[in-house]
Amino acid sequence: MxxxxxxxxxxxxxxxxxxxxxxxxxxxxxxxxxxxxxxxxxxxxxxxxxxxxxxxxxxxxxxxxxxxxxxxxxxxxxxxxxxxxxxxxxxxxxxxxxxxxxxxxxxxxxxxxxxxxxxxxxxxxxxxxxxxxxxxxxxxxxxxxxxxxGSMRALDPVTSELVRLRGAAQHNCRLCKSVRESRALDAGGSETLYADIEDFEQSKLLDERAKAALRYADALIWTPSHLVADEVVEVRARFSEVEAVELTFDIMRNASNKVAVSLGGDAPRVSEGTETYLLDSDGQTVFS
Structure with missing residues (x-):
């Protein structure tokens, strides 16, 4: 390998x-x-x-x-x-x-x-x-x-998956919403946890670190020219420098779904439920 x-x-x-x-x-x-x-x-x-x-x-x-x-x-x-x-x-x-x-x-x-x-x-x-x-x-x-x-590994897989699913919802990528990353599931991710992403500010399951990452993702997606100082400070406080860099690049990686969405090529992988995939050490998406 x-x-x-x-x-x-x-x-x-x-x-x-x-x-x-x-x-x-x-x-x-x-x-x-x-x-x-x-x-x-x-x-x-x-x-x-x-x-x-x-x-x-x-x-x-x-x-x-x-x-x-x-x-x-x-x-x-x-x-x-x-x-x-x-x-x-x-x-x-x-x-x-x-x-x-x-x-x-x-x-x-x-x-x-x-x-x-x-x-x-x-x-x-x-x-x-x-x-x-x-x-x-x-x-x-x-x-x-x-x-x-995708090969970066400083950020924990659950945070990466939460941010990915938030971006999937914001861009309405049907394909992205139909899949789940297996490392995140193994690390404690679940449908119960993911269901709280939509209204994450009110969640009792998502901790403040996860909420900080989701606020930052929303800011880069919707208001990148008006990043709120408190949100930036919170990311700096709750993430190391290398984690913050990876978080930023993760949001960009996830946003590549905009290419498929814009061209109508984002059909879901499955018609019901979700399909699991692995983001391997080379950053490649591998479906079982």
Whole structure:
């Protein structure tokens, strides 16, 4: 078995540097990065091509979809999806993956800066970008970044699962809601405990550490530009620095479900009940 991996210092930098297409032709990437950041009221990712406004009907369709992707992915309509497919054709998946990068890395930056942790992951915020025109963003996201996050083991599995299920509900990912991680179940997770996630502030089963993690997840999902000081202080008080970094990356990893939700590809694994899976030491999802 391969040795466990973890998120490397330069992995966000690599994601930021992805600018598919020939040099100078990155209008779509530039547009998506501006729209997502504007929707979140956060600083945008660097863009090789600065784009202020859509300059065609096709770009307007992409901008509308990106805005809804960032604001509330669960409300993207079939009509919006159809219009995007007509504009992008087979390229739709790659562009939506770019939306995920443009949408969530600014949230991670806001979280890590507010917590004052993980500065090594933010070198891209002050260094020149060496643009990558050849690498497929979906390959880096799904085959490198997400498994690397999944392999991190500082945070206990129950907290990771609570945060995952909260994100699943907030984004209304049917697939994510239909599965349960086995390490968390072995460590004390249960349907009784998970049922309290919806109204976690009133829960008598969830402890204050779990509630702090869930508040932080909600903040990154809904109000990343207005992180509440008390919530940040509570995370710092109840989690070590390495746990807080992992918690932040976990929220981003879970939010990759926005790609499937936005494209209508989030069908549940089972029609009734839930299915168990293992997030193995390599960060891979393994169903029995």
């Amino acid at each position: 391969a040795a466990p991996v973890s998120v490397k210092d330069d992995q966000l930098t690599r994601l930021v540097a992805l600018s598919p297409g020939s040099p100078g032709s990155g209008r779509v990437a530039g547009l998506v990065r501006r729209v997502c950041a504007q929707t979140l009221s956060l600083p945008p990712l660097p863009a090789e091509v600065a784009v202020d406004e859509p300059q065609s009907e096709a770009e307007s369709v992409i901008a509308e979809f990106a805005e809804q992707f960032s604001a509330d992915v669960s409300t993207i309509t079939a009509e919006q999806r159809s219009r995007l497919f007509k504009v992008l054709g087979d390229g739709i998946f790659g562009v939506v993956v770019q939306m995920y990068i443009a949408d969530f890395i600014p949230r991670v930056r806001a979280g890590l800066e507010a917590l004052d942790v993980g500065a090594q992951y933010l070198s891209w915020t002050h260094a020149p970008v060496e643009w990558d025109h050849t690498t497929d963003p979906s390959d880096v996201v799904f085959n490198e970044f997400l498994p690397a996050v």
